[in-house]
Amino acid sequence: MKKPVSCDVVENAARKALKERGVLIDDIAEIVYEMQAQYSPNLTMDDCYESADAVLCKREIQHAVLVGIELDKLTEKKQLSEPLQSLIESDEGLFGVDETIALGSVFGFGSIAVTTFGYLDKEKKGIIKKLDNNKEQVHTFLDDLVASIAASASARLAHRMRDREENKRKDQIKKREDEELIG
Amino acid sequence: MKKPVSCDVVENAARKALKERGVLIDDIAEIVYEMQAQYSPNLTMDDCYESADAVLCKREIQHAVLVGIELDKLTEKKQLSEPLQSLIESDEGLFGVDETIALGSVFGFGSIAVTTFGYLDKEKKGIIKKLDNNKEQVHTFLDDLVASIAASASARLAHRMRDREENKRKDQIKKREDEELIG
Amino acid sequence: MKKPVSCDVVENAARKALKERGVLIDDIAEIVYEMQAQYSPNLTMDDCYESADAVLCKREIQHAVLVGIELDKLTEKKQLSEPLQSLIESDEGLFGVDETIALGSVFGFGSIAVTTFGYLDKEKKGIIKKLDNNKEQVHTFLDDLVASIAASASARLAHRMRDREENKRKDQIKKREDEELIG
Amino acid sequence: MKKPVSCDVVENAARKALKERGVLIDDIAEIVYEMQAQYSPNLTMDDCYESADAVLCKREIQHAVLVGIELDKLTEKKQLSEPLQSLIESDEGLFGVDETIALGSVFGFGSIAVTTFGYLDKEKKGIIKKLDNNKEQVHTFLDDLVASIAASASARLAHRMRDREENKRKDQIKKREDEELIG
Numbered sequence A, B, C, D: 001m002k003k004p005v006s007c008d009v010v011e012n013a014a015r016k017a018l019k020e021r022g023v024l025i026d027d028i029a030e031i032v033y034e035m036q037a038q039y040s041p042n043l044t045m046d047d048c049y050e051s052a053d054a055v056l057c058k059r060e061i062q063h064a065v066l067v068g069i070e071l072d073k074l075t076e077k078k079q080l081s082e083p084l085q086s087l088i089e090s091d092e093g094l095f096g097v098d099e100t101i102a103l104g105s106v107f108g109f110g111s112i113a114v115t116t117f118g119y120l121d122k123e124k125k126g127i128i129k130k131l132d133n134n135k136e137q138v139h140t141f142l143d144d145l146v147a148s149i150a151a152s153a154s155a156r157l158a159h160r161m162r163d164r165e166e167n168k169r170k171d172q173i174k175k176r177e178d179e180e181l182i183g
């Protein structure tokens, strides 16, 4: 049996593919910030960057990115057979495999991620809008992948913020308890 | 083995439950119209009503409605054990079983349905907004169920409009072909 | 705007692609029969064929079939970039985009479809086994697509059988009522 | 605004509920072992226990457990309204809300988790079989929840084993490199 492809190779390829197609982690972080700032007053852009970066560590998302961008590029090069070539090229409204692939990796971050993904799919924000408007390249799959990563990072952050909040509360309790023990 | 519950009984119960909790098919049709009118210039409110009504014929949705409304009502009557009672009563942000149950029946109508559901979950339109603002009753599950039915009806309609369009085109072709055969 | 690809073209392409890759509707019907016969004593192979055929009328499944088989064929021809080429070629265990694409169209037939899909994915039956054992061709996506169609057709059938049963019961009641009215 | 329910309270309640309904983490670990041993020759029962325990730390699963067991218990006490009471009591074949709730938390662990869940739903193993055969209590939701936790723990383990494997390989490479540097 052949040695399986190393995780590092897959992760690096996915990150490189995103970059080559014009998507920076900063672009994704901006969407995350826009989605989550209303719920977390102390949210920083660094939190959002960190969360988007963490999401990109998951195999499920790396695989989705590799497949989606490959299909976009093959479509650009007119290397798909018909009628698939036309379906993807025209970003046909009833074609949903792009959303399906993106959804697969969104599920990993719970129902907030799924609803945020749906929202971003309709209200194309930031880089998603830019990809959607780019008429020279095919981004039928990429826009959904970016929405997927941003949605996942948003949900991940919502959970983290809560954990942080609760821990702070626990720390405070602990500190109070410690202080009560003093003397 | 006991005779299974008849489908009619389940369907009637689900429709009655929605009505009793203040949700009319017309309310759902309005959301569907708002979501789909931009894509289908000839869309009528009757199309939207018919689509919402058709979605309610599916078992998956009827079951989801029965479970969700039951949990809302039990919560109102303080009949759930803690901490579930508090989680549902406060419509806790990280509690996602309401979305999960609603999503289960959305999947049946494809990826457009899923993204529309996500959108409606964020941008609470029409009756969903009203349910969300109602502070006297518990609608933790119902708002998602309504979003689910509206999203499913929207997706169903998108597919129907396309079918209708293509058939018209075929009819036109057929007519032209028929006319060419005349004489 | 370009005219969208006609539904008939998409449907014919999907059916042709399955056939060319060695999958007949009869093969799928056999799996459906094996899955459902235990629940429905009167089930015929014709019921199963009809159900598999009906599932193939859905856009969601046609699109999934086109994308999946395209990726299998491109992999066979070594036309994908690395590391995706190796991931698909080796049918890497942690690569799940094939299941994700297949799942997308399974959801349309409810939770029985999802669990049946999961079962078929583990216990490779009939043609799925044959595809999996075929070492000359790449069927990384196709085996999941077949499991998806078979699972959807099984769930569809379970719902149909129940409808049929209930209608028979209603007919019987109706007949009894009619007879009671006689004379 | 009321203080949200603390995570610890939710987690403890979910763990206690499982235990009270007769499900130990050891029972779940056994299923995990049976599912994964074939893929990982060095797998220990401790690995499986640890993985099942880790899955129970996720909010999504805790919430699903709380809702599902609550519905089972309310059904036992005949406190649900009809026809929902009968649907759950009879574990009606076409009722899928139990699978939907369980699936919601399975998605978090990728497509291997989903297919393993489907398999366990059909081939009721260990404690799942026991719950299914228990005619004195209602376990319509619990059997799916256990399948969900076991499936998630299995998928989590599959990913962990791979990570472990790759790290070992890296360690070996590192050691070799270090040795080559010696002298």
Ligand SMILES: [Ca+2]
Residues within 6 Å of the ligand: A091, A098, A099, A139, A140, A141, A142, A143, A144
């Ligand atoms: Ca797209």
Ligand SMILES: [Ca+2]
Residues within 6 Å of the ligand: B091, B098, B099, B139, B140, B141, B142, B143, B144
């Ligand atoms: Ca809600």
Ligand SMILES: [Ca+2]
Residues within 6 Å of the ligand: C091, C098, C099, C139, C140, C141, C142, C143, C144
């Ligand atoms: Ca496969």
Ligand SMILES: [Ca+2]
Residues within 6 Å of the ligand: D091, D098, D099, D139, D140, D141, D142, D143, D144
């Ligand atoms: Ca069950």
